[in-house]
Every structure is written in structure tokens, then in C-alpha cells.
Amino acid sequence: GGTVGIIGGGQLGRMAAMAAARLGYDCVVLTPEADSPASRVARETIVAPYDDPEALATFAAAVDVVTFEFENVPAPAVAWLAARRPVRPSWTVLERAQDRIREKTFLNDAGIDTAPWRSVHGPDDLRAALAALGGPAILKTARMGYDGKGQMRLDADADPAAAWAALDTDAAVLEGVVDFAMEAAVIVARGPGGTTATFEPVQTVHIHHILDTTIAPAPLPDETRAAARALAVRAADALDLVGLLAVELFVTRDGRLLANEMAPRPHNSGHWSLDGAVTDQFEQFIRAVCGLPLGSTARLGETVRMRNLLGDDAFTWDTLLADPAAKLHLYGKRAARPGRKMGHVTWVEIGPSAD
Ligand code: ATP
Ligand code: MG
Numbered sequence: 001g002g003t004v005g006i007i008g009g010g011q012l013g014r015m016a017a018m019a020a021a022r023l024g025y026d027c028v029v030l031t032p033e034a035d036s037p038a039s040r041v042a043r044e045t046i047v048a049p050y051d052d053p054e055a056l057a058t059f060a061a062a063v064d065v066v067t068f069e070f071e072n073v074p075a076p077a078v079a080w081l082a083a084r085r086p087v088r089p090s091w092t093v094l095e096r097a098q099d100r101i102r103e104k105t106f107l108n109d110a111g112i113d114t115a116p117w118r119s120v121h122g123p124d125d126l127r128a129a130l131a132a133l134g135g136p137a138i139l140k141t142a143r144m145g146y147d148g149k150g151q152m153r154l155d156a157d158a159d160p161a162a163a164w165a166a167l168d169t170d171a172a173v174l175e176g177v178v179d180f181a182m183e184a185a186v187i188v189a190r191g192p193g194g195t196t197a198t199f200e201p202v203q204t205v206h207i208h209h210i211l212d213t214t215i216a217p218a219p220l221p222d223e224t225r226a227a228a229r230a231l232a233v234r235a236a237d238a239l240d241l242v243g244l245l246a247v248e249l250f251v252t253r254d255g256r257l258l259a260n261e262m263a264p265r266p267h268n269s270g271h272w273s274l275d276g277a278v279t280d281q282f283e284q285f286i287r288a289v290c291g292l293p294l295g296s297t298a299r300l301g302e303t304v305r306m307r308n309l310l311g312d313d314a315f316t317w318d319t320l321l322a323d324p325a326a327k328l329h330l331y332g333k334r335a336a337r338p339g340r341k342m343g344h345v346t347w348v349e350i351g352p353s354a355d
């Protein structure tokens with residue numbers, strides 16, 4: 001046992017805290033949100049901005065190890081904590097995941113392919129990048145984007161000045177649009193000693209840039225799934241990561257893997273594992289961060305399907321509860337806004353039945 005400090009109060013923190021409790025750990029959550037999904041399962045919640053010195057001191061004093069359920073934590077706060085408690089994953093990992101320019105540079109340096117891309121710091125850069133990559137291309141803010149926010153698709157003849165003004169940022173990337181056969185994701189856990197365990201790569205289906213469905217295993221050839229696992233291990237090793245790393249992938253029509261982005265934490269694409277794997281991603285996360293041996297990631301069913309429940313399609317919950325095979329997970333969010341992740345549901349198909 002011991003106490004795990006989780007920075008961030010969302011559903012990922014909530015499910016991590018539930019896993020920690022099962023392993024005999026308490027959790028203390030630091031979040032600016034007064035009534036958060038994680039706060040209702042944590043032993044204690046410190047409600048304050050992430051850079052509040054007093055809150056950081058209280059937090060550090062209360063925990064044995066610090067981790068994150070999201071990566072956009074300010075650098076000084078992480079540095080302050082790291083001087084006092086083990087911070088897993090480390091700042092160098094977060095730093096590369098916070099900024100798409102650093103992220104893509106890291107991936108390419110590690111020998112991992114991405115879509116062709118250019119860093120963009122103004123309209124002139126954008127004009128040059130559009131000329132170099134051709135259209136259509138996607139312009140993404142370097143920082144803080146999620147669920148497709150902070151992105152715009154540009155044709156080759158787009159007006160760079162107008163597009164740059166509309167994006168309203170000082171740093172961005174322009175990347176070529178990938179004509180993918182499938183999107184996929186893979187999660188790897190890595191412990192303090194460098195041992196790794198990968199989860200089954202999954203197919204991810206996005207609607208309006210938000211994850212809608214995952215299917216485990218991804219319907220891909222064995223060698224492609226093995227390559228996806230190897231890619232994730234390569235990235236985690238190159239980061240010297242302790243914790244969990246999710247890598248979002250494009251599978252090209254000729255079967256190559258391109259990394260889209262990475263997240264050094266539990267990831268929506270791994271929620272299927274709560275019902276569909278021997279060790280789920282949240283338990284594995286806690287195991288890695290606490291230096292416990294990693295668990296088996298073996299799949300429990302022939303196929304496992306997960307669907308997100310967003311604010312706009314909520315209130316199908318009664319129907320889902322009436323489906324005896326549906327495993328419903330709700331995050332305890334008070335307000336259902338369109339596009340907001342309210343919960344998810346999993347179906348585990350056990351396989352050919354004996355009767
Ligand atoms: P999140 O962090 O919530 O996954 P995000 O805002 O960081 O999302 P991305 O993952 O970069 O956004 O993009 C969201 C989705 O948009 C992708 O999953 C994919 O469906 C599509 N997309 C993004 N970049 C490209 C690309 N270069 N080519 C084709 N499709 C893309
Ligand atoms: Mg992202």
C-alpha cells in the first residue's frame with residue numbers, strides 16, 4: 001500500500017483511483033475542478049490550480065508517488081514536485097507529449113514514421129509548409145488541442161494569412177492528410193526497471209474527431225499488430241518512460257504504421273481492457289507507477305468492443321442497462337454537454353459458444 005498522487009480529476013483519474021483502491025493504495029487528487037469524477041473515489045481531493053504553491057506542498061506531503069491523468073501540467077509545478085517525490089512519468093516525457101512539434105520530432109528521431117509535417121510559427125511558415133506538403137493538409141495547434149479542437153483542414157490553395165489568424169496560436173504543425181485504411185492504437189506499460197507489457201492493438205473509429213468505437217483486436221494481419229506493439233515499446237524505451245504510453249496510429253493502405261500522436265497516461269482507446277483483459281490499463285498504470293510487477297494483458301474474449309457515451313447521445317443508458325451483455329461505465333459528470341465524454345460501454349464476445 002501507500003498513497004498515489006494523481007494530477008487531474010477527470011474520468012481517467014477516477015478509473016485509475018478505482019484500480020489503485022483494488023490494489024490497496026489510496027489516492028489523493030489535485031485538480032482545479034470543484035466536483036470532479038475522480039474526487040468521488042479518491043481519499044482526498046485538493047482543489048486548486050496546478051501551480052498553487054500551497055496546494056502543491058499539501059499534495060506532496062500527502063503522497064508517496066506522483067502521476068498524471070492528463071499531460072498539460074505546467075513545467076514549474078512538475079519540477080517542484082519532482083524535487084520532493086518520484087514523479088512518474090517524468091517531466092521530459094510530459095514535455096514531449098504537450099507539444100506536437102516536440103512530439104513529432106521525438107517520434108521521427110526514435111525511428112518512428114509520422115505523416116509528413118512542418119512546424120509553423122506564422123503565415124509565412126504556413127505558406128511555405130503548404131507549398132512543401134501540398135493539399136489537403138491539417139493545421140493543428142502545437143499545444144492544448146484535444147478531440148479535434150484547434151485543428152483545421154486546408155486545401156493547397158488556402159489563404160495562409162486567414163488560416164493562421166483563424167487558428168489563433170503562436171505555434172502549430174501542418175501535416176499531410178493520411179489516406180488511411182484504418183486508425184489504430186496501442187498501449188504499453190513500462191516499469192521503473194524497464195520491463196514492458198503491451199496491450200492488444202485496437203482499431204479506433206472516430207466520429208467528428210472524437211473516439212466513437214474501439215475494437216480489440218484490431219482486424220489487422222498478425223505482423224501488423226506485432227509491429228504496432230514493437231513501435232510502442234520502442235517509443236517507451238526511447239522516452240525511458242515509467243507508466244503508460246498510448247500511441248495513436250494510422251495504418252496506411254499498404255500496411256505501414258504512422259504514429260499520429262502519443263499520450264503518456266491511460267487512454268480512451270484502452271477502456272475496453274476494463275472488461276476485456278486480465279489486467280486493465282488502469283491497474284497496469286498503477287502497477288507501473290508504483291513499481292509493482294506488470295500484469296498479464298491477455299484478452300478475455302474473442303473480440304471486445306467499446307463505445308463512448310457522449311453528452312449528446314446520453315440517456316440511452318436505460319437501453320444499455322437492459323442489454324444483459326453490455327457493461328456500462330459512467331463517469332459521474334454532473335452536466336452532459338454535447339461531445340463531452342460521459343461514460344462508455346463494453347461488449348465482450350466470449351467466442352464460439354459450446355451450446
Ligand atoms: P485526441 O487527443 O482527443 O485524440 P486531437 O485533438 O489531439 O485528439 P488528433 O488525434 O490529432 O486530434 O486528430 C483527431 C482525428 O482527426 C484523428 O484521430 C484522425 O481521425 C483525424 N486526423 C488527424 N490528423 C490526421 C491526418 N494527418 N490525416 C488524416 N486524418 C487525421
Ligand atoms: Mg491529442
Ligand code: MG
Nearest residue numbers: 147248260261
Ligand atoms: Mg488523437
